[in-house]
Amino acid sequence: MKRSNVNSTVQGNAHNIAQENGVNDFLPLGNLEKAIKEIVDQPLPLVDGIEDQLVEFSEAMRTVGKVLREAAEAKAAAQAEATEWKHKYELEREKNLQLETKGPTFAENPGNFEQKVGGSDSIEHLAIEPETGEKSQRCCGENGICSHEVLRDRGPDSYPNIHSKITRKASFKLKWCSKSKKDDQHKHDIVSFEKGNITTAERSSKQISLKWETPPQTVLILTKPNSTSVKILCAEMVSWLKEKRSMNIFVEPRVRNELLEESSYFNFAQSWIDDKEMWRLHEVVDLVVTLGGDGTVLWAASKFKGPVPPIVPFSLGSLGFMTPFYSERYKECLKSILEGPISITLRHRLQCHVIREGSENENENENEGPILVLNEVTIDRGISSFLTNLECYSDNSFVTTVQGDGLILSTTSGSTAYSLAAGGSMVHPQVPGILFTPICPHSLSFRPLILPEHVTLRIQVPLNSRGHAWASFDGKDRKQLAPGDALVCSMAAWPVPTACRGDSTSDFLHSIHDGLHWNLRRTQSFDGPRES
Numbered sequence: 001m002k003r004s005n006v007n008s009t010v011q012g013n014a015h016n017i018a019q020e021n022g023v024n025d026f027l028p029l030g031n032l033e034k035a036i037k038e039i040v041d042q043p044l045p046l047v048d049g050i051e052d053q054l055v056e057f058s059e060a061m062r063t064v065g066k067v068l069r070e071a072a073e074a075k076a077a078a079q080a081e082a083t084e085w086k087h088k089y090e091l092e093r094e095k096n097l098q099l100e101t102k103g104p105t106f107a108e109n110p111g112n113f114e115q116k117v118g119g120s121d122s123i124e125h126l127a128i129e130p131e132t133g134e135k136s137q138r139c140c141g142e143n144g145i146c147s148h149e150v151l152r153d154r155g156p157d158s159y160p161n162i163h164s165k166i167t168r169k170a171s172f173k174l175k176w177c178s179k180s181k182k183d184d185q186h187k188h189d190i191v192s193f194e195k196g197n198i199t200t201a202e203r204s205s206k207q208i209s210l211k212w213e214t215p216p217q218t219v220l221i222l223t224k225p226n227s228t229s230v231k232i233l234c235a236e237m238v239s240w241l242k243e244k245r246s247m248n249i250f251v252e253p254r255v256r257n258e259l260l261e262e263s264s265y266f267n268f269a270q271s272w273i274d275d276k277e278m279w280r281l282h283e284v285v286d287l288v289v290t291l292g293g294d295g296t297v298l299w300a301a302s303k304f305k306g307p308v309p310p311i312v313p314f315s316l317g318s319l320g321f322m323t324p325f326y327s328e329r330y331k332e333c334l335k336s337i338l339e340g341p342i343s344i345t346l347r348h349r350l351q352c353h354v355i356r357e358g359s360e361n362e363n364e365n366e367n368e369g370p371i372l373v374l375n376e377v378t379i380d381r382g383i384s385s386f387l388t389n390l391e392c393y394s395d396n397s398f399v400t401t402v403q404g405d406g407l408i409l410s411t412t413s414g415s416t417a418y419s420l421a422a423g424g425s426m427v428h429p430q431v432p433g434i435l436f437t438p439i440c441p442h443s444l445s446f447r448p449l450i451l452p453e454h455v456t457l458r459i460q461v462p463l464n465s466r467g468h469a470w471a472s473f474d475g476k477d478r479k480q481l482a483p484g485d486a487l488v489c490s491m492a493a494w495p496v497p498t499a500c501r502g503d504s505t506s507d508f509l510h511s512i513h514d515g516l517h518w519n520l521r522r523t524q525s526f527d528g529p530r531e532s
């Protein structure tokens with residue numbers, strides 16, 4: 001048989017088979033591969049010089065078969081997943097409708113949810129204990145941080161509206177752990193000065209582990225708005241946490257309304273009525289769960305102006321740099337988080353104050369803030385078409401004048417966000433420091449800086465500046481800075497503890513590989529010139 005005939009026969013057959021086994025109708029593609037194999041294995045009359053091409057061609061056909069099969073499998077998997085979600089949603093809806101129609105009968109039935117609420121785990125029965133002298137003592141020894149000291153419990157009178165029925169906060173202990181020695185603690189003596197010589201004595205080993213001392217009982221769930229998949233998951237998670245784990249649940253007012261539209265069953269979900277109540281959430285919430293992308297983690301952090309409870313970020317966004325948990329496996333993840341111990345990334349925040357011209361040390365009320373950011377504060381030209389002119393000081397030392405589009409002061413967590421886009425380095429979130437990254441500087445030599453965490457930075461709009469500057473905080477809340485105004489920024493006292501899937505470093509590396517495709521390059525082929 002001539003080569004062209006062989007090709008056309010194989011192509012024709014493969015085409016027919018591909019049509020028969022098209023990826024759209026999900027017929028078993030094993031047939032396709034089998035048929036290709038049959039064609040390829042068919043004994044053919046040999047024509048001189050054609051064997052090599054045939055071998056090559058049969059390889060190519062195998063590859064085509066494999067690719068088609070993979071495509072069909074991927075599509076089938078996606079469709080199966082979609083069907084599963086739909087099914088879950090329908091089941092949940094049906095269950096909610098049933099609960100709604102059952103009404104009081106449900107409460108009489110032992111072992112059901114209402115029974116649990118009235119039982120020994122009842123939130124009504126769980127009074128807030130007065131602080132004892134023993135508790136107010138340091139209970140975690142010299143090493144580690146105890147939640148009692150950071151998030152001190154309050155009496156019921158301190159939050160009359162939302163918290164009247166709520167149990168006391170769970171206590172936990174944070175411990176620095178090291179892979180090398182089991183009993184290792186955070187090393188304080190990093191440098192030694194013995195006999196006039198300066199040596200590095202110990203390096204800090206800062207993987208932090210959180211161990212619950214009393215079980216967590218109250219969860220705040222924060223969700224990305226306008227997303228159907230988030231809404232479905234939220235309803236499912238709320239009922240699972242209530243029924244299987246007897247947790248007290250807080251959601252945003254918007255989410256509570258959405259849940260109640262779904263079913264009156266969700267009446268147990270609590271919320272707050274005003275910002276004043278919301279600012280005190282840290283006093284009752286043991287754990288925050290976020291359902292969304294990085295923006296939802298930033299949103300969650302912004303809800304806590306003081307201490308922040310541990311955040312468990314589930315990924316339902318497109319990038320998800322700070323959201324390591326898979327939403328499909330939420331039960332498994334939450335079970336292990338609620339039991340502990342949890343690896344934690346302590347993400348530093350920056351606290352920012354806007355100082356208005358002429359107000360410093362004269363009239364405190366003229367100054368604004370503090371505003372806390374988890375990613376960065378950006379000072380840019382906003383809609384002004386003039387070059388931004390910013391004078392920058394670190395403590396009392398002059399750093400530089402920025403002439404360009406603006407400046408980003410970023411945490412190390414934010415180093416992979418806007419700062420990265422402006423040419424800043426990527427820094428592991430546990431490295432303490434403040435990134436100083438210019439935006440489009442009109443200069444050939446303005447390299448980004450990383451400053452130590454203890455400095456206070458002051459960014460001043462000079463009085464002779466041609467235009468205004470604008471400050472924005474984690475990409476939100478723009479504030480105008482007039483000539484003479486300044487922004488003062490330093491490391492905040494309250495970091496954001498986020499739960500890790502593995503540990504801080506493996507999660508970070510996973511995110512830069514998976515989320516940013518860092519240093520992705522085709523591997524160099526084996527053949528080619530070699531060193532002799």
Ligand SMILES: NC(=O)c1ccc[n+]([C@@H]2O[C@H](COP(=O)([O-])OP(=O)(O)OC[C@H]3O[C@@H](n4cnc5c(N)ncnc54)[C@H](O)[C@@H]3O)[C@@H](O)[C@H]2O)c1
Pocket residue numbers: 293294295296298317319320321322375376413414415416417418419421473474475
């Ligand atoms: N040119 C840019 O890259 C640019 C411009 C404006 C804002 N931003 C960033 O967007 C952030 C606000 O995020 P949003 O989700 O509310 O807004 P958004 O919806 O506009 O999303 C911004 C993108 O930045 C990603 N992102 C946020 N924080 C990150 C982090 N720490 N590491 C890696 N990626 C991160 C998000 O996943 C998202 O893909 C700002 O804090 C700023 O860092 C980036």
Ligand SMILES: Nc1ncnc2c1ncn2[C@@H]1O[C@H](COP(=O)(O)OP(=O)(O)OP(=O)(O)O)[C@@H](O)[C@H]1O
Pocket residue numbers: 222223224225252292293294295296297298299316317318319320
């Ligand atoms: N609970 C919330 N209430 C109001 N706004 C929120 C809330 N959660 C998130 N947002 C805002 O919604 C926007 C999008 O959120 P998020 O980044 O989580 O989702 P996404 O854009 O789908 O994810 P990704 O950024 O990974 O693509 C952000 O600007 C964030 O500030």
